[in-house]
C-alpha cells in the first residue's frame with residue numbers, strides 16, 4: 001500500500017490522508033486550515049460561508065487535494081471517511097468531495113454537523129452521505145473487492161469521535177486522528193478498548209496518529225477534570241451580583257453540558273449566543289446527545305442576540321451566557337461585546353470564563369490578547385484556561401502504541417516540532433526511523 005500525506009503534516013489543520021491500495025484509494029478527512037480562515041474573516045469582515053473553493057484554496061485554507069489528481073488517483077477514490085466533526089477535519093469536504101465519485105462517511109454527529117455547514121454555505125455535493133454509528137462498520141466498495149471500515153469509538157473534545165480501522169488485504173490501517181484516552185468522559189462512550197485489542201490481534205499494518213501533544217510529558221486529564229475546574233470556578237467565586245459569561249468550543253458538547261449543569265446550581269438561566277453554538281447544539285439534538293436541550297435559550301441571528309443581551313443586562317444576577325469568541329475571533333459575540341458593539345454594558349467585577357485555550361497561531365494569540373486588554377480595562381475578572389485538552393499527551397500515545405502494537409507509525413496533526421517528539425517516543429519503544437516510524441510532510445508518499 002501507499003500512504004499519501006496530503007495535509008496536516010506541516011501544520012495543525014487541513015488534515016487529509018490518502019491510502020492507496022491496488023485498484024482503490026480511500027481518503028481520510030478533508031479539513032480547513034483554521035488560521036487562514038480567521039485571517040480571511042479579519043480582512044474582509046465576513047464568514048467562511050461566503051467563500052468559493054478557489055478563494056479558500058488561494059488563501060491556503062484547503063488541503064492540496066489537487067495533488068491527488070496529479071497522482072492519477074481521482075478515479076480510484078472509493079470513500080471519504082471522516083474521523084470526527086471538527087472543522088480542521090471536515091471543513092474542506094463541501095469544497096473538495098465533489099471531485100470524487102465516492103460516499104462521504106462519518107458518525108451521525110459528524111454527518112449532522114457537515115450537513116449544517118453545507119446548508120450555511122449553500123453548497124450541495126453530489127456524493128452520497130452515509131452516517132455510520134459509533135462502534136459499527138461501513139463497507140467500502142472497491143473495484144474488485146470490498147473493505148471494512150470500522151468506526152471505533154474514542155474520546156476527544158467533540159461527540160462521536162472515531163478511530164477508523166480500515167481492513168485491507170495487507171493489514172489494518174488505523175487512522176487515529178484526533179484522540180485522547182479518557183475513561184470518564186462527561187458525555188458519550190468511553191474508548192472501545194475491546195475493539196482496539198481485537199484489531200491489534202488481527203494485525204495493524206500502520207498507525208496514523210494524532211501527535212500534536214506528543215511533546216508534552218503527561219497523560220492528558222479526563223474531561224471530568226475540566227468539569228471539576230468549571231465547578232470550582234463557577235461555584236466558589238464571589239459572583240452573586242455580577243454577570244457571568246463563559247466562552248468555549250461550540251463543538252465541545254460535553255463541556256457545554258457541565259456549564260449548563262453548574263448554572264442550574266447557581267439558579268441562573270442559560271443563554272447560548274452565536275451561530276456556531278446553534279449549529280453544534282442543533283446537531284447534538286438531532287442525534288439525541290443533547291441532555292440540556294430543554295434548559296437553554298439560543299440566540300443566533302443579530303436581533304435574537306440583541307434581545308437576549310438586553311434581557312441579561314436587566315437580569316444579570318440570574319443569567320449565565322455561553323457565547324462564541326474564545327479565540328477572540330473578529331465578529332464573534334465576545335469580540336463585539338469587548339468593543340461595545342452589542343447592547344450589554346459590563347460592570348466592574350463581572351466575570352468572563354474561558355473554558356478553552358488559545359490555539360497557538362499568531363493570528364489567534366494577537367486577537368485574544370487585544371480582546372483580554374479591552375476586557376481588563378472595563379474591570380472585568382477574566383478566568384483563562386479553565387480547560388483540559390482533547391488531544392492525548394505522550395503517555396496516552398505510549399499506551400495506545402502498546403495496545404495496538406502497530407508495524408508502522410506515522411505521526412500526524414502538526415508541524416515538524418510537534419511530530420518529532422512522537423518519532424522520539426516510537427524510537428524509545430523500539431521502532432526504527434524510516435524503517436517502522438516515518439516522519440512525513442505534506443505532499444509526500446510512503447510505500448509500505
Ligand SMILES: [Zn+2]
Nearest residue numbers: 084086156178
Ligand atoms: Zn479534533
